Amino acid sequence: MAQKNRYGFVIDVARCIDCRACLVACRVENEVSLPHTRIWVKDQGLRGTFPDLAREFVPYNCMHCEHPPCIEVCTSGATFKDPDNGLVLVDQEACIGCGLCVEACPYDARYLDPTRGVVDKCTGCVHRVERGEEPACVATCLGGARMFGDFNAPTSEVSQALARATQVRQLVTDEVDPDPNIYYLNGDVMQTGLLPRLPRYTTAETLWRGVAIPAVIAGITLSFLGQAVAFTKQLIEGEQEFEE
């Protein structure tokens, strides 16, 4: 059986200059509304004392994990891992905006867009990738820090970069290891603040099952009743015309 593609990122921490071209490119490409963002560059701040200083910048976004905690908690089935390319995606038509996945993501790489009532996140610019283009953030990366490609293809830039690398790191801990598909080069300098947090879905899920689901069911029922009343009323009173 042909193995599916496994798309992901390789990020060379040594080469990120914190220019933030990726942040703007992502916003424009994906029409991400202000002030939200799908990707970040973490400035770790200064290490050391004057004049022996160091400072690194760590780009990150959805890690398109092999075992994504966000999918486990998705009640509507909107979040899924694309079987063809391995990217973790959200079907925003199906998303009900409950936000459980936002809490479940140990990297805080998702956000709830309150105006649209759906969850939004990095798609790996799948629409570009399908056309054979790089994701917008990668395409414009000045420092050459961001790379994207198929880890299953030995000749891809990301596979080659991993093969050459002397030091590769995933952002995982003993407790939280969803096997993320961002591999960091020269990541020994990355600080603990970047490590994944424990998912919060335990409490949220309890809340969901105990309170929210009955509430939603009640809401749907009430809404149905309301529609029925309005329909009946309309039948009795006749349809009111409205002007354009």
Next chain:
Amino acid sequence: MTQLFTRRDFLKITGATATAVAAGGLLPASVAKAARDAGLIDPNGDGYIPSLCEMCVWRCGLLAKVRNGRVVKLEGNPDNPHSTGKLCARGQSGLMNTYDPDRVLYPLIRVGPRGGGQFRRATWEEALDLVAQNMLAIKEKHGAEAMIFSSTHNLSQVQFENLLNGYGSPNYGTQRSLCFNAMVVAFSLTYGVEEPSRDYTNVKYVILVGRNLMEAISTSETRQLTAAVARGAKLIVLDPRFTKTAAKATEWIPIRPGTDAAFLLAMINVIATEKLGDCDFVSRYVNGCQELPQVMAEYTPEWAESKCGVPADTIRRIAREFAADRPDAMIHPGWRTSNFINSFQTERAIATLNAVVGNVLTSNGCLVALNPEASGVKLGKPPQPAYPRVTALRLDGVPWKYPLVPLKLGIFQNIRDAILTGQPYQARSWFIARQNPMLSLPDRRKTAEAFGKLDFIVDVDIIMNDTAWYADVVLPEASYLERYDPLNVVDHKLFLRQPVIEAQGEARSALWIYKQLGERLGLGEFFQYEDEEDYLRQQLAPLGAELQDVKYKGYLEVPVEEGDGEIVFGTPSGKIEVYSETLAGAGFSPWPTWEEPPAPAPDEFYLLTGKVGQHTQTATQNNAFLHQVEDEPKLWIHPAAASARGIEDGASVRVTSPIGSVVVTSLVTEGIRQDCLFLAPGYGHASKGLRVAYGVGVSDSDLHVTYTDPISGGQALSQTFVTVERA
């Protein structure tokens, strides 16, 4: 800062604009038609149109993705050597520059008091007539020299110069004395080119003297340096501040401000006395090199240590490392070198060091001293008569007080001061194109005062920047995505800026505006082109090329004859002039030399300026996409200096200079010397017509004292000393 609009509003605004254009009648949408004819977009209006970025002056090639008459994404053009397929944050945000809700889209005439921000919409006819009438009246009454013209480094500059030279004023202001006069004058005198280009292909050792390439971004060069470091090149950064470039350096040397020349002169001393240079190159191509051991004798590393605070051993080691890696070693010429009145000497020392290790060539060196105008590409241009003879002195003192400053650079800050003094005569009016002297010049209060003394101020811009806010007439230029400009020559390629969308409102190109005004001033002979496309056709005519061909790829490759390999530098002697007869003749030291810069009193600080990677000068702070990714502008202060004054991180502090004071938030950081403060540049806009930028940060133009380098005319931007206290 409150958010003024959401992406949805933004789409609504731009959608409405698109609808308005479509509903504007049966006029053909010229951009769409041209793009369709060129095969760039499909019948639905979707596709990519190549053009040139203008979010800074680097002019990256771009590919604008358009959908149904709107630009939706900008990509770097891989065929352009400046973008190499990439755009920086500013370039990526460029469509918000065009779709900024604060765009000025119609000619405006001031109705309230100057600076009050009250304007009424006018027709082009009325606005242009008013400008022309005023300009003619001033010429009649006070002479053409009473009119100041200023604009910098735009592709339409040649036609701007026609306007001022045809009108007959000698008073040409550029921003260059606030930026790179020291570099340009020093390198012109030493190598015969304004700015040698850098080649990082094989470089092993790079010294940056205050050149912050990771934040003062030039896309291709920033990329090349990053790649060089990644493959193991050594990077030495001299900067009083731990910049993002310093963060990538092999070695950061937090040198005392204003003393880079001491460090560099000592490097020359070491290389000359230890004979580490390239004797063959030096004897053939460098004038004055043999005398360096004697001339530089006093500049020992120990002497330099006493000036710049860097240990003598470090200087000696770096000099030896630098020479050992020759010819694959370079000291970057720098860019904004307007720091101290001795910055010219710093630049002379840089030019000398590169020469003595033999890395400067006219081709294939890591510094290439080839004049870009000598590229062999011969463009056509519309015919025009000779300019009228101008006898009046220039207000900026060039060349009668500053003999070595090129006329096309000038001394911007001196123009402002001459308005105030009325010497050598009183200026009456200022025509400003896409410049922001109100915020960019040091000492904003003085600039406002100078504006107050003028009878008439015209500003050409795309948004209501601070200068437009104080103008009498604002003429709306089309943004760089909406207009044509004259061709740009880069490495034997001619690049085209072409409209990727229809101009919004009544915005018009500079080529159109200058021509319209020129004709009203009776200068029609200087503007012999029908429209922008005709101008370009006349440029292309000698090459036998069609505009249509250039439009499709966005550029045209021009075959040029290669030189015969003979190395001749564009100096009087044809050699690199470490010893300069020209300098001697003007009464200055013919050798790179030490000039002691002023130093702050014990309780004072150097006030440093610089760049951030997300903004260009004072021009982009209103861009909502950039605003969102910028750092809050703060005052950097070292923890020891802060704690001595009871200043905590994030505290409100008052910074006071001899000319003013500002209150700003502190950033307590180890990343700066104890005797320095750094203020994020470009903020503190006074125009309420900039709804994103207004009220954000403070401007160093409220603090900077005006000091001018007598040789290069550069403004010494880091020579203002300040005190700081809790506010």
